[in-house]
Amino acid sequence: MIRKIYDMLIKNQREIKNQIYNTANYLKQEIQEKIKEYWNNYTPNTQLGQLEFVAVDGGSFSKAMRIGIIYAVGAESVIGDKGGVKPLGEDGRIGIFKPGNDAQERISLLMEALELLLALKDGKLGDYVLMDGSLNKKIGKKVDIQKFSKDELNLVENVDIDSIINLKDEEKMKDLLTLTNQLLISKIIEEYDGKVLWISKTSRSRDLFDTDYPDITVFELFTEETGFSNPIVKNIASEKVSNYDKVEILKNMEYSTFYARLDKGKRVIRIDITGRIDENIAKDIIDSISGISVKGYPFPLLKAHIDVRFSKSDREKIIRMIGSRLYKNIEWWPTQFD
Amino acid sequence: MIRKIYDMLIKNQREIKNQIYNTANYLKQEIQEKIKEYWNNYTPNTQLGQLEFVAVDGGSFSKAMRIGIIYAVGAESVIGDKGGVKPLGEDGRIGIFKPGNDAQERISLLMEALELLLALKDGKLGDYVLMDGSLNKKIGKKVDIQKFSKDELNLVENVDIDSIINLKDEEKMKDLLTLTNQLLISKIIEEYDGKVLWISKTSRSRDLFDTDYPDITVFELFTEETGFSNPIVKNIASEKVSNYDKVEILKNMEYSTFYARLDKGKRVIRIDITGRIDENIAKDIIDSISGISVKGYPFPLLKAHIDVRFSKSDREKIIRMIGSRLYKNIEWWPTQFD
Numbered sequence: 001m002i003r004k005i006y007d008m009l010i011k012n013q014r015e016i017k018n019q020i021y022n023t024a025n026y027l028k029q030e031i032q033e034k035i036k037e038y039w040n041n042y043t044p045n046t047q048l049g050q051l052e053f054v055a056v057d058g059g060s061f062s063k064a065m066r067i068g069i070i071y072a073v074g075a076e077s078v079i080g081d082k083g084g085v086k087p088l089g090e091d092g093r094i095g096i097f098k099p100g101n102d103a104q105e106r107i108s109l110l111m112e113a114l115e116l117l118l119a120l121k122d123g124k125l126g127d128y129v130l131m132d133g134s135l136n137k138k139i140g141k142k143v144d145i146q147k148f149s150k151d152e153l154n155l156v157e158n159v160d161i162d163s164i165i166n167l168k169d170e171e172k173m174k175d176l177l178t179l180t181n182q183l184l185i186s187k188i189i190e191e192y193d194g195k196v197l198w199i200s201k202t203s204r205s206r207d208l209f210d211t212d213y214p215d216i217t218v219f220e221l222f223t224e225e226t227g228f229s230n231p232i233v234k235n236i237a238s239e240k241v242s243n244y245d246k247v248e249i250l251k252n253m254e255y256s257t258f259y260a261r262l263d264k265g266k267r268v269i270r271i272d273i274t275g276r277i278d279e280n281i282a283k284d285i286i287d288s289i290s291g292i293s294v295k296g297y298p299f300p301l302l303k304a305h306i307d308v309r310f311s312k313s314d315r316e317k318i319i320r321m322i323g324s325r326l327y328k329n330i331e332w333w334p335t336q337f338d
Numbered sequence: 339m340i341r342k343i344y345d346m347l348i349k350n351q352r353e354i355k356n357q358i359y360n361t362a363n364y365l366k367q368e369i370q371e372k373i374k375e376y377w378n379n380y381t382p383n384t385q386l387g388q389l390e391f392v393a394v395d396g397g398s399f400s401k402a403m404r405i406g407i408i409y410a411v412g413a414e415s416v417i418g419d420k421g422g423v424k425p426l427g428e429d430g431r432i433g434i435f436k437p438g439n440d441a442q443e444r445i446s447l448l449m450e451a452l453e454l455l456l457a458l459k460d461g462k463l464g465d466y467v468l469m470d471g472s473l474n475k476k477i478g479k480k481v482d483i484q485k486f487s488k489d490e491l492n493l494v495e496n497v498d499i500d501s502i503i504n505l506k507d508e509e510k511m512k513d514l515l516t517l518t519n520q521l522l523i524s525k526i527i528e529e530y531d532g533k534v535l536w537i538s539k540t541s542r543s544r545d546l547f548d549t550d551y552p553d554i555t556v557f558e559l560f561t562e563e564t565g566f567s568n569p570i571v572k573n574i575a576s577e578k579v580s581n582y583d584k585v586e587i588l589k590n591m592e593y594s595t596f597y598a599r600l601d602k603g604k605r606v607i608r609i610d611i612t613g614r615i616d617e618n619i620a621k622d623i624i625d626s627i628s629g630i631s632v633k634g635y636p637f638p639l640l641k642a643h644i645d646v647r648f649s650k651s652d653r654e655k656i657i658r659m660i661g662s663r664l665y666k667n668i669e670w671w672p673t674q675f676d
Contacts, residue, residue: 001397001652002412002645005430009410013659016434020405020660023436059339066555067358072347074340092343096354098361098550204437212436217404307340314339321351322358 041227044290054126055300058111059308075114077122080300109177116184135198135272143242198272231258266296379565382628392464393638396449397646413452415460418638447515454522473536473610481580536610569596604634
C-alpha cells in the first residue's frame with residue numbers, strides 16, 4: 001500500500017466513519033415507520049416434536065491453467081435433528097474445461113445440478129428440506145430448446161450429467177445444464193412442495209423499502225430482536241422459464257418470501273417457500289428451524305457447507321496432483337493476497 | 339472436501355493428465371506450421387544506450403459492509419533504468435460507495451483514472467512509458483454524452499475526479515469516469531504517442547490461431563526461446579469510442595500488437611503500441627525493455643505493482659480503522675479460503 005493511502009486513511013478515518021453514521025441515521029429516520037409495518041418481533045417456540053431436516057449444499061474449486069480450467073465440484077446431503085447431524089449422500093466431479101468465458105458459470109451450474117439431485121433423492125427422509133440460496137436464483141435463465149436435438153433433450157430428461165459435461169459445444173453444455181436444473185427444481189417442487197425451504201444468507205432484493213439498500217440489510221441494521229417480516233407472495237418470472245413441457249410447473253409459479261432472525265443480534269436470513277403462506281405458517285417454520293439452529297443459522301446447512309468446501313490444503317493437493325508444469329502461475333509474480 | 343472427490347482425484351488423475359497431454363499434442367500438430375509462420379526467435383541486444391523508463395500501475399481493495407462498499411485505490415509512477423528504479427509520483431482515494439451492482443466497476447475505473455493521470459504527468463520523463471494492461475481494454479465502452487449536462491461535461495474536461503466520485507447518480511458516475519479515461523488516453527497518445535507501451539501479462543485475444551486457446555497461450559506452450567511474433571495492425575473499434583470531440587483521435591485509431599518473450603522459458607507478454615510498426619521497431623522495443631527486465635518482465639512495472647498492492651495487513655488495517663461493527667462478516671460462517 002502506498003504511503004498516500006495510509007495518510008488518507010488516518011486523515012479521513014473520522015470523515016468516512018461519520019459518513020457511514022449519517023447514512024445509517026438518515027436511513028433509519030426515513031424507514032422507521034415502514035420497518036414497524038413489516039417486521040414482527042417474535043420469540044421462537046422450539047419446544048416442539050422431533051423434526052428431521054435434510055440439508056444440501058455444494059462447493060467448488062477451479063484453477064486456470066494454460067491449457068484449461070481444472071475444476072472440482074462437490075455436493076453433500078445431511079440429515080439432522082436436535083440430537084445431531086450426519087451425512088446422507090455425496091456426489092462430485094473433477095475434470096478440466098477448455099478455456100472459455102463461461103467456464104465459471106458451467107462449474108456453478110454443475111454444482112447446482114449435483115445439489116438438486118441429492119435433494120431429490122434424499123428429500124423424502126426429512127420433514128423439511130433445506131437448500132442453500134434463493135429459489136429465484138436457482139431457476140436461472142430461459143433456454144431456447146429449439147436448438148437442441150432429440151438426443152440432447154434426452155440427456156436432460158435422463159439427467160445424464162456426465163454426457164452433458166463431456167459435450168464439445170460449450171454453449172450447449174451450459175444451456176443443457178441450465179435446462180436440467182430447471183427440470184430438477186420442477187421435480188423437487190412436485191415431490192416435496194411446501195416442505196422445501198430455500199434459505200439465503202445474502203440477498204439483493206429490494207421489494208419492501210424504497211432505498212438503495214437490500215431489504216435484508218435494512219432489517220439487519222435496524223432490528224435487533226428475533227422475529228420475521230410479513231411474508232410476501234411473488235411469481236417466478238415466466239421469461240426465466242424455458243419452453244419445455246417438463247418445467248411448465250415453474251411458469252408464473254407463486255412462492256412466498258420472508259426474512260427472519262432466529263437468534264437475537266445475529267444475522268437475518270431470507271426464506272423462500274413455494275405457494276402462499278401466512279404469518280402463522282411463517283411462525284411454524286421459524287419454530288421448527290430454530291430448534292436446529294446455532295447462532296441464527298440452521299446447523300445442518302452449516303455442516304453440509306463445511307463438509308463440501310475446499311480447504312487450502314485440498315486445493316493444493318488438487319493442483320499438485322493434476323496441475324504440474326501446465327499450471328499458469330509464475331514464480332516472479334506476487335499474488336495480491338499474500 | 340468430501341471423500342468422494344478425493345477418491346475421484348486418485349482414480350482419475352492419470353486420465354485427466356492424459357487428457358491435458360493429448361490436448362496439448364493435438365494442438366501442437368494442428369498449429370506447428372502457423373507458429374513457424376508467426377513467431378521469430380530473436381536474442382535481444384541489450385547493449386544499448388541508457389534509456390529511462392516511466393512505469394505506472396494501480397491497485398485496489400474493496401470490502402462489502404452492510405452499509406456500503408469501502409474502497410481504497412492507489413496508483414504509482416516509477417522511473418528506472420539499468421541502474422535501478424525509484425518512485426516518481428503517487429495518488430490514491432479511499433472512501434465508501436453505496437451498495438450497487440457496478441461498485442466494483444467504478445472502483446476499477448477510478449483506479450485506471452489515477453494511473454492515466456500519473457502517466458500523463460510523468461510520461462515526459464521517460465524514453466518509454468510502460469502501462470499495465472491492453473490499450474483496447476483501457477478504452478472501455480462508448481458513453482452516450484447526450485445525457486450529460488454542460489456542467490457534467492466540464493467535470494470530465496477538467497478531470498475533476500473528486501467531484502465525479504461524489505455524484506449521487508451512480509450510473510452517471512460510472513459513465514463520467516469512463517469518458518474521463520477516454521479523454522486521458524487521448525491526451526497521453528497525443529502527447530507521447532509511440533513511446534507508450536501497453537503491456538499485458540494475460541490476453542484472451544485470438545487473432546492468429548484458429549483454436550480455443552488465446553494466442554498468448556499457444557506461444558507459451560509451443561515456443562521456448564526468446565523472440566516475438568510478427569506485429570499485426572488493429573483498429574480501436576469506433577463503437578467503443580464516445581461521440582465526444584476531445585476523444586475523436588481514438589476513433590478507428592490504428593495500433594500494433596505483438597507478443598514477445600524476453601527471457602528463455604519465461605512467460606510471453608503482449609505489447610500494444612499506437613501506429614503501425616514493423617519487425618525492426620518490434621526488435622528495437624524488445625532490445626530496449628530487455629535491458630530493464632527481470633525473468634522476462636519489465637522490472638519498473640513489477641516495482642510499481644508491488645508498491646501499490648494491498649497486503650493482508652494493509653487490508654486488515656483498513657477494515658479495523660473504518661469497518662468496525664458495520665463490517666459484514668459473521669463469526670460463525672467459515673470462509674472458503676482459510
